[in-house]
Amino acid sequence: MSTARTAWGIGLRTIASDGTVLDAWFPEIGLGEADAASAATWDAQGGPDERREVTVELVQLSIDLDSPVASTEDAYLRLQALSRLLVRPNELNLDGIFAHLPTVAWTNAGPMLPSDAARLRPAMQRHGIQVQGLDKFPRLTDYVQPEGVRIADASRVRLGAHLSPGTTVMHEGFVNFNAGTLGAAMVEGRVSQGVVVGDGSDIGGGSSIMGTLSGGGSHRISIGARTLLGANAGIGISLGDDCIVEAGLYVTAGTKVVLRDGPVDANGAKPTIKAAELSGRSGIMFWRNSLTGAIEARLREGHGVTLNEALHA
Numbered sequence: 001m002s003t004a005r006t007a008w009g010i011g012l013r014t015i016a017s018d019g020t021v022l023d024a025w026f027p028e029i030g031l032g033e034a035d036a037a038s039a040a041t042w043d044a045q046g047g048p049d050e051r052r053e054v055t056v057e058l059v060q061l062s063i064d065l066d067s068p069v070a071s072t073e074d075a076y077l078r079l080q081a082l083s084r085l086l087v088r089p090n091e092l093n094l095d096g097i098f099a100h101l102p103t104v105a106w107t108n109a110g111p112m113l114p115s116d117a118a119r120l121r122p123a124m125q126r127h128g129i130q131v132q133g134l135d136k137f138p139r140l141t142d143y144v145q146p147e148g149v150r151i152a153d154a155s156r157v158r159l160g161a162h163l164s165p166g167t168t169v170m171h172e173g174f175v176n177f178n179a180g181t182l183g184a185a186m187v188e189g190r191v192s193q194g195v196v197v198g199d200g201s202d203i204g205g206g207s208s209i210m211g212t213l214s215g216g217g218s219h220r221i222s223i224g225a226r227t228l229l230g231a232n233a234g235i236g237i238s239l240g241d242d243c244i245v246e247a248g249l250y251v252t253a254g255t256k257v258v259l260r261d262g263p264v265d266a267n268g269a270k271p272t273i274k275a276a277e278l279s280g281r282s283g284i285m286f287w288r289n290s291l292t293g294a295i296e297a298r299l300r301e302g303h304g305v306t307l308n309e310a311l312h313a
Helices: 039-043 072-083 114-119 121-126
Strands: 006-016 021-031 047-049 054-064 104-107 110-112 131-135 179-181 256-259 272-274 284-288 295-299
Touching (some): 006 039, 021 054, 021 072, 039 054, 054 072, 104 114, 110 114, 114 121
Parallel strands (some): 256 295
Antiparallel strands (some): 047 054, 104 110, 104 131, 256 272, 284 295
């Protein structure tokens, strides 16, 4: 992977009637020094769209990936650099991104101001234009079609998701911006902002991985290779390689865990620790003892899971 800390993009931006920059699409993008040879090609694609009361125009940009986000165009360039796999999650500065992303009415004809969408509704209906969402972030597939990836429901993957070839995101899976997979993976649960999932891992149906955006925490959770997060399970700690979390079990940093393989004390009891002490460790299975109700962790050998090669080819 390139060590360049600058990124450039050439493409088109959408400007609303009041001057608000709604989005920016960068079909030409890269790290390091910019190549402006194709600017004229994209300039010819611009122009007004009276149906949405917007204007589409050429945008050329070069940014420092280590500096805070400085504009809407800057934010979109960073998000597309993530989704084009030029940088990995948590490897660029996203400070200030929310302040530079306006809430947009996302339609099947492109972005527009929410107030304009309400006012122009009758005319939009005649043109077959429908509002599909109101959000700061658009769908990934409206800007990037990641190679070798399957996404069953495009509305559940945000621009800025980093999806490596071989990844499958099923209908109930969700991947936020600045999060994603580092290899082939199955995603049927929620991958929150900042979370990375290793090669060959399976995020089971209805499962949840805690993020840092709303909870106030600072630990960015990662999941290693060949690890299984069972259906309807959840974690607030990192998992290493070849781990398993039993279906329906939620393990947070403060969860008390009995070490099945630990030495017994004078009373014959196994040691109990907080799950945070096992964060990032490989070869562990977390499960709930059906007789005592205690959450237990035991060491395991061998691979955690093996994905179906035909599904992830």
